[in-house]
Amino acid sequence: MKLVRYILSGLCVLALAGCVLVWHYREALHVAAGSVSQSLCAAAFVSHVDPDRVYAEEQRPLMGGIAWAVRYTVDRSHDEVRSSVLGLFGGLSRYREGLGCVLLLGDDLAAQAEELTQDPTPDAFGPRVVAPADPALEAALTLAFAEPDPSHPRSTKAVVVLHDGQLIAERYAPGYGPETPIWAHSITKSITQALIGILVRQGRLQVNQPAPLAAWASAADPHHAITVDQLLRMDSGLPFDETDGPVNLATHMWFLEPDTAAFASHAALTHAPGTVWGYSNLSYALLSKLIGDATGHTAAGAENFARRELFAPVGMNHTVIETDAHGTLLGSGFMYASARDLARFGQLYLDEGVVDGKRILPEGWSAYAHSQTLDTGYGAGFWTNLVNTGSVPIWNAPWGIPQLPKDMFYARGAFGQYIIIVPSEHLVVVRMGLSVYNKGTGIGDATAAIIAALHHEAPSALAISQSARH
Incomplete structure (x- = not known):
């Protein structure tokens, strides 16, 4: 009997310790459930790729030691994905036509009603994949899809190359193609920058004036003086919010807050505005709020604006x-787009904001986008190649891609999403993938090889050796 009591006592202690541990990590477990449901909902209903494969390649590596406790169900009859961790922490994401997936939190289900129809439009580049005619260009694409370390796969899904505005080469992984929308992550910030630019062109916003946010209307509020420019440049004084670990201000905002802009507007300043750069998803949540305020305060209104004025x-x-x-665009990182679409977007900035003779962005907006912020390698919504020494704070990642021309600038997203724009070469290169292991994507090498192919030269071995983190 004593032995039985000892065993029962030990089991009680273990159970209690387990409960304490789960309680301690409850926020991380909620974030994990939200991340799984949102990602797999978009995989199934936006991208139309295999959600099980996306889970295996993208989400399971992120789950680490709790992967065994994750469950999810793709419900195609209701266009939704439910997930859970330990059976206790759940996530529900529902697809809405034309608006993508929305994470429904608690009792706030108001987002269910809106939808937005869209007639299919043929791709102007045609339905067929454009294979490179030049063997050197073919070799560059092969380099872009290379897997030098099978234990840390790059999982490249798409590469598209535009030169002089023409599609000269593209390649896709099995299951992906020219019309497959892929999660662009923080490339979304550069799209948000463009939408803000359109509002500036229309005279509805001014970049050097305080951001007209109702939450910051009081002159006594230390946030009141923050300008639209500072939000775009990420030197607003808001904290560096995407740090290591499963829970930070960014993941909390995305996966735990139904009103992301309200959460962002209450974040305390860590520096005086305009003095210190810090990567800021919070800033782009607030810029998204400005877009929503100008377009009717609804998801459909904001999406219609983006379609009509940009897409x-x-x-x-x-x-x-x-x-x-709450219907606010997730302009910090939740856009899905085909690689061709993103290449066209890069071409817009290469062409100084003009398409077919029509001005989309304000004059000078492209140059503004890659003008330097403080002493960093960041511009205003885009990364630059102006700084090739030092590293991004906290991340310890290089600012630029040193083997590429100095005038290059680029949009970049987590897991290896890139729109690389090289004005001196009249070149746009898009790379999309699921490189979750942070071991580099090879896109710096591949782009150097593309440029060499255009010049009929051999790429510099020294330059290629410098691009391990890209």
């Missing part, structure tokens, strides 16, 4: 920006 003129026919449950 349709540029030819981005397979692009959607998702929203939070």
Whole structure:
């Protein structure tokens, strides 16, 4: 009997310790459930790729030691994905036509009602994949899809190359193609920058004036003086919010807050505005709020604005920006777009904001986008190649891609999403993938090889050796 009592006592202690541990990590477990449901909902209903494969390649590596406790169900009859961790922490994401997937939190289900129809539009580049005619260009694409370390796969899904505005080469992984919307992550910030630019061109915003946010209306509020420019440049004084670990201000905002802009507007300043750079998803949540305020305060209104003013003129026919449950665009990182669409977007900036003779962005907006912020390698919504020493704070990642021309600038997203724009070469290169292991994507090498192919030269071995983190 004593032995039985000892065993029962030990089991009680273990159970209690387990409960304490789960309680301690409850926020991380909620974030994990939200991340799984949102990602797999978009995989199934936006991208139309295999959600089980996306889970295996993208989400399971992120789950680490709790992967065994994750369950999910793709419900195609209701266009939704439910997930759970330990059977206790759940996530529900529901697809809405034309608006992508929305994460529904608690009792706030208001986002269910909106939908937005869209007639299919043929891709102007045609239905066929454009294979490179030049063997050197073919070799560059092969380099882009190379897997030098099978234990840390790069999982490249798409590469598209435009030169002089013409599609000269592209390649896709099995299950992906020219019309497949892929999660662009923080490339979304550069799209948000463009939408803000359109509002500036229309005279509805001014970049050097305080951001007209109701939450910051009081002159006594230390946030009141923050300008639209500072939000775009990430030197607003808001904290560096995407740090290591499963829970930070960014993941909390995305996966735990139904109103992302309200959460961002209450974040305390860590520096005086305009003095210190810090990577800021919070800033782009607030810029998204400005877009929503100008377009009717609804998900459909904001998405219609993006379609009418940007996507349709540029030819981005397979692009959607998702929203939070309150209808605000998730302009910090939740856009799905085909690689061709993103290449066209890069071409817009290469062409100084003009498409077919029509001005989309304000004059000078492209140059503004890659003008240097403080002493960093960041511009205003885009990364630059102006700084090739030192590293991004906290991340310890290089600022630029040193083997590429100095005038290059680029949009970049987590897991290896890139729009590389090289004005001196009249070149746009898009790379999309699921490189979750942070071991580099090879896109710096591949782009150097593309440029060498255009010049009929051998790429510099020294330059290639410098691009391990890209």
